[in-house]
Every structure is written in C-alpha cells, then in structure tokens.
Amino acid sequence: MKGSTDTRYVYTISRIRVIEQKMLSPAMLERMIEANSPEEALKVLQDAGYGFAGEGHRVSDYERLLNEEQEKVYQLLMETVPDPREFDLLIIKNDYHNLKVYLKAELSDQEVNSSYLLKPSLIPGEQLADLFRERDFAELPARMTEAVEASFDAFAKTRDPQMVDLILDTALYSHMLELSAEVNSEFVTGLVNTMVDLTNLRILLRTKLINRPWEFMKSFLIAGGSFDSEFYRELHELEFDQIAKAYANTAYSQLLIESMNSLRLSRSLAGFEKLCDNYLVAMLKTTKYSIFGIEPLVAYYLAKEMEIKNVRIIMVGKINRLEQYAIRERLRETYV
Amino acid sequence: MELFTEQVIATILAVVGAAFAFIVPGIGSSKAVGAAGQAGAGVLTEDPTKFVPVMILEALPSTQAIYGFVISFLIVGNIIAGEGLTFGSGLVLFLAGLPVGIVGYVSALWQGRVAISGINLVAKQAGSMIQGVILSLMVEMFAILSLIVSIQIIGKA
Numbered sequence: 001m002k003g004s005t006d007t008r009y010v011y012t013i014s015r016i017r018v019i020e021q022k023m024l025s026p027a028m029l030e031r032m033i034e035a036n037s038p039e040e041a042l043k044v045l046q047d048a049g050y051g052f053a054g055e056g057h058r059v060s061d062y063e064r065l066l067n068e069e070q071e072k073v074y075q076l077l078m079e080t081v082p083d084p085r086e087f088d089l090l091i092i093k094n095d096y097h098n099l100k101v102y103l104k105a106e107l108s109d110q111e112v113n114s115s116y117l118l119k120p121s122l123i124p125g126e127q128l129a130d131l132f133r134e135r136d137f138a139e140l141p142a143r144m145t146e147a148v149e150a151s152f153d154a155f156a157k158t159r160d161p162q163m164v165d166l167i168l169d170t171a172l173y174s175h176m177l178e179l180s181a182e183v184n185s186e187f188v189t190g191l192v193n194t195m196v197d198l199t200n201l202r203i204l205l206r207t208k209l210i211n212r213p214w215e216f217m218k219s220f221l222i223a224g225g226s227f228d229s230e231f232y233r234e235l236h237e238l239e240f241d242q243i244a245k246a247y248a249n250t251a252y253s254q255l256l257i258e259s260m261n262s263l264r265l266s267r268s269l270a271g272f273e274k275l276c277d278n279y280l281v282a283m284l285k286t287t288k289y290s291i292f293g294i295e296p297l298v299a300y301y302l303a304k305e306m307e308i309k310n311v312r313i314i315m316v317g318k319i320n321r322l323e324q325y326a327i328r329e330r331l332r333e334t335y336v
Numbered sequence: 337m338e339l340f341t342e343q344v345i346a347t348i349l350a351v352v353g354a355a356f357a358f359i360v361p362g363i364g365s366s367k368a369v370g371a372a373g374q375a376g377a378g379v380l381t382e383d384p385t386k387f388v389p390v391m392i393l394e395a396l397p398s399t400q401a402i403y404g405f406v407i408s409f410l411i412v413g414n415i416i417a418g419e420g421l422t423f424g425s426g427l428v429l430f431l432a433g434l435p436v437g438i439v440g441y442v443s444a445l446w447q448g449r450v451a452i453s454g455i456n457l458v459a460k461q462a463g464s465m466i467q468g469v470i471l472s473l474m475v476e477m478f479a480i481l482s483l484i485v486s487i488q489i490i491g492k493a
Contacts, residue, residue, distance in 0.1 A: 014378030
C-alpha cells in the first residue's frame with residue numbers, strides 16, 4: 001500500500017504514539033482475567049487511566065466507563081484534526097444504532113431508555129428525540145432520512161421489526177462506503193471495503209447454516225465491496241464445505257480455512273467473528289509506523305474500539321463467573 | 337550603450353545561483369522543521385519531560401538551509417570582490433548554486449521524515465533519542481557532500 005504524505009495529521013499522530021503506550025497489553029488483559037472479582041478487574045482499567053479523570057466507578061456501571069473511554073478518543077481527534085468530518089465514518093454506526101433504538105421504541109409504542117443510546121454520534125440522542133416527536137427527518141443526512149422512511153414503510157407493510165434492522169444495516173454500510181470515498185486514503189477505503197466483504201461473508205455463512213434460499217440472503221447483502229452479487233449467488237449454490245475453496249484466490253482464504261474448522265465443530269459463527277476481528281486488527285497494525293496521513297488516526301480509534309470490546313468480554317465474563325479459559329477463548333488479538 | 341554587457345549577464349547569473357542556493361533548501365528546511373515541530377508538540381502535549389530530545393530532533397533538518405546560506409554568501413562574495421565577472425565565471429557561480437540547492441531540498445524533506453519518525457520513537461521509548469538522531473544524520477551526509485561540491489565549484493570561478 002502506498003504511504004500517505006499528508007502532513008496535516010503529524011501533531012495528532014505523535015500524541016497518539018504517546019497515548020498508545022497506555023493501551024491494555026495482553027499481560028494486562030490477562031491480569032483482568034485472573035482477577036478474583038469483577039472489582040479487581042475493574043481496578044486494572046482504572047490504573048490504566050480509563051474514563052474521564054476524577055470519577056470513581058462501580059462494577060455496575062463499567063459500561064459507562066467504557067463509553068467514556070471511547071468518547072475520550074473521539075474528543076482527541078475532534079480537537080486536533082483539520083477536518084473533523086473525515087471521521088464521521090467511524091461513528092455513524094452509533095447513529096444507526098440510535099436510530100434503531102428510536103424506531104423500535106416508536107413502532108412498539110414504548111419510551112426510549114436513554115442508556116441504550118450510544119455515543120459519540122453525529123446526531124446527539126436528544127436531537128433524535130425531537131425529530132421522532134415531529135416525525136420530520138429532513139435534517140438527517142440523506143442516507144439516514146431515506147433509511148428511516150423506508151423502515152416506516154416496510155414496517156407498515158410487514159409488521160416485522162426485523163425489517164428495521166435489515167434496512168438500517170444495509171444503509172449503514174452504504175453510508176460508510178460513501179463517506180470512505182470522500183476521505184482521500186487507500187487505507188480507509190480498503191478498510192471499509194474489507195468490513196463490507198466480511199459482513200457479506202457472515203451473511204453467506206449464516207444463510208448456509210440455517211439453510212435459507214438465495215432470495216432470503218439477497219435482501220441482506222450489502223452492495224459494494226470487492227465482490228458482486230453474482231459471486232455470492234454462485235457461492236450460495238455450493239455445499240458448505242466448498243465455500244472456503246471458492247475464496248482461495250482472495251485475501252480471505254486463510255481466514256476462511258481457519259473459520260471452517262471452528263464452524264465444523266460448533267456450527268456457531270462466534271469463532272468466525274473473532275477471526276474477522278483479528279483480520280481487521282492485523283490491517284490496523286500496518287499503520288503502526290506511519291508518520292503521515294489519516295491512517296494512524298483511524299487505526300487508533302478502531303484499535304481502541306477493539307480493546308474496549310475485549311474489556312467488555314472480560315467484564316461480562318467476570319460478572320457472570322465464567323471460567324477463565326472460556327473468557328480467553330473469546331478474546332480478540334490486541335493492537336499493542 | 338548596450339544594456340546587457342557580458343559583465344551584467346555574468347553578474348545576473350551569479351546572483352540567480354546565489355538566490356537558488358538559499359531559497360530552495362530554505363523551503364525544504366522550513367517544511368521539514370515545521371512538520372517535525374508539529375509532531376514534537378504532539379509528544380510534548382502528552383509528555384512535557386521529553387522536550388530536549390524532541391527539540392534536538394526537530395532542529396536537525398534546519399542545517400540544509402544553513403548550507404544554502406553559506407554557499408549563497410560565498411557566491412555573492414565572489415561578485416563583489418571581482419572587478420567585473422567574465423561570462424565564464426558567472427556561469428560557474430550559477431552552477432555552484434545547484435548542488436546544494438537541489439540536494440539540500442530533497443535531503444531536508446527526507447531528513448524531516450526521519451526526524452518525525454525519531455520523535456515518534458522518543459514518544460514510545462524515552463531513551464531512544466541517540467538512535468533517532470543517528471538515523472537522521474545519515475540523511476545529513478548527502479547535504480554535507482552537496483555543500484562540499486558547491487564550494488569546489490565556486491573555487492573554479
């Protein structure tokens with residue numbers, strides 16, 4: 001991949017190089033796993049400087065601590081970069097999540113519990129409340145407006161809340177592809193493309209696992225990415241065991257070979273999803289020594305997201321008294 | 337009276353050479369030190385104790401502009417000292433500005449990159465300043481060689 005020579009980000013990159021040192025190492029995650037209680041595990045996080053300073057946290061609200069940590073990373077980017085809009089593509093998944101929360105509440109006549117809303121997001125949760133009260137979505141980005149209106153229509157026809165998920169998920173990835181094209185970086189477009197490919201691959205594997213027809217799978221597939229829908233249609237006709245072979249000449253061949261092993265054992269996608277995350281982390285690691293360009297910033301944000309995912313796996317495991325090996329099995333590769 | 341006598345043309349050539357010898361590496365050094373300074377500020381925001389290594393690394397790409405300054409000074413010195421330049425001397429003085437100008441520019445930009453890498457290295461490991469400086473000085477060597485070549489050419493004027 002061609003290295004970027006865009007010097008606008010050097011300040012933020014060096015700051016990140018210092019902060020990166022405080023990311024949770026595999027040894028620290030191990031300490032959390034071996035902790036005797038969730039409190040002790042949480043202590044590791046507090047020692048690592050998680051969350052905003054000066055607040056004590058209880059195990060019951062560790063989730064808030066994790067949200068704060070992600071917001072902290074986003075704030076750093078927003079304060080220091082020349083064009084904050086380039087980072088929209090990192091957070092719009094939170095917007096689509098929030099839209100789902102509001103849509104589902106609206107369609108089932110319930111109040112929105114604000115603790116379900118995710119931050120950071122392009123459109124603050126409070127503003128969404130106003131939009132839904134007035135049923136006027138023109139202020140949202142065009143893609144979101146379309147998706148929300150399509151969801152209302154589809155629900156009116158089918159009364160199936162899953163349609164909301166389907167429409168918004170597809171819209172999210174199209175929106176991300178659109179935004180990534182505006183960021184002038186091969187790395188970022190490649191990354192979003194990979195996310196789309198892996199999501200489509202997951203859809204394919206799930207469809208095969210539950211033996212559904214092509215029409216079913218087609219409605220979930222995301223347009224864009226490295227392969228067209230014809231490619232997936234042909235794969236759908238193959239036997240489950242032959243799918244890995246069909247990917248042999250692509251970047252995902254190793255990933256699929258490894259996934260097939262875990263799929264054969266358990267028929268669950270958990271192992272595959274972990275391998276997908278590891279694949280993305282490996283991509284993020286390619287920017288570790290970059291000194292220019294937007295790449296290290298995007299990589300750091302997403303690496304932090306992955307770290308928080310790991311922490312969540314451990315905390316949930318600790319609170320539910322899971323065995324240590326079961327927690328370890330679920331952990332993703334770390335960036336540091 | 338003819339406006340462009342041999343002397344006038346020779347002097348113009350020499351002055352252009354002197355200007356080139358300073359302007360081009362000056363631009364390179366400004367860009368490089370500027371970018372390295374931003375990178376340095378990033379590190380210092382998080383860790384002010386690293387001021388000394390950051391400052392040293394930031395300053396390294398400024399030498400190319402200094403070499404350019406020396407050469408343009410020497411060229412201008414030749415103009416004033418002579419009793420009117422011949423066309424040949426003017427041309428030689430013009431050419432003398434090229435090595436330090438071109439090589440200095442390129443070496444400043446690349447040394448800037450190595451300096452930023454060095455600053456990021458210091459960001460991660462406080463004790464690695466020397467390694468960063470040495471890596472950066474490798475690029476310095478080409479600027480020094482171009483300085484010598486430019487001086488030798490001036491000697492032929």
